[in-house]
């Protein structure tokens with residue numbers, strides 16, 4: 413089981429804004445072009461995963477170096493991580509905090525992405 417940490421939201425923000433000269437959509441487009449991915453894909457990193465996948469961190473830093481002449485430190489989000497049961501597939505996975513109850517595999521599925529607007533992940537949380 414691979415532990416995939418989330419990054420601090422503000423750090424991802426800083427990185428993408430640096431790449432886009434202060435403009436978010438330009439940052440995500442440049443980063444997507446740099447990595448050979450769709451812009452939607454890059455936005456998804458931020459909106460649903462709150463992390464840049466490990467193998468894309470270095471390309472993202474190089475992209476930032478190219479456009480902004482600097483690297484941006486990506487700190488890990490220090491939330492309580494432990495093994496939890498996924499609410500969709502019931503498999504154990506490394507959950508980053510109490511609000512993270514769906515494993516990454518399920519999140520990648522189309523059915524989940526369509527259900528994201530319904531926020532079912534949060535409705536079942538204990539009070």
Ligand SMILES: [Zn+2]
Pocket residue numbers: 498499500501502503514515516517518
């Ligand atoms: Zn799952």
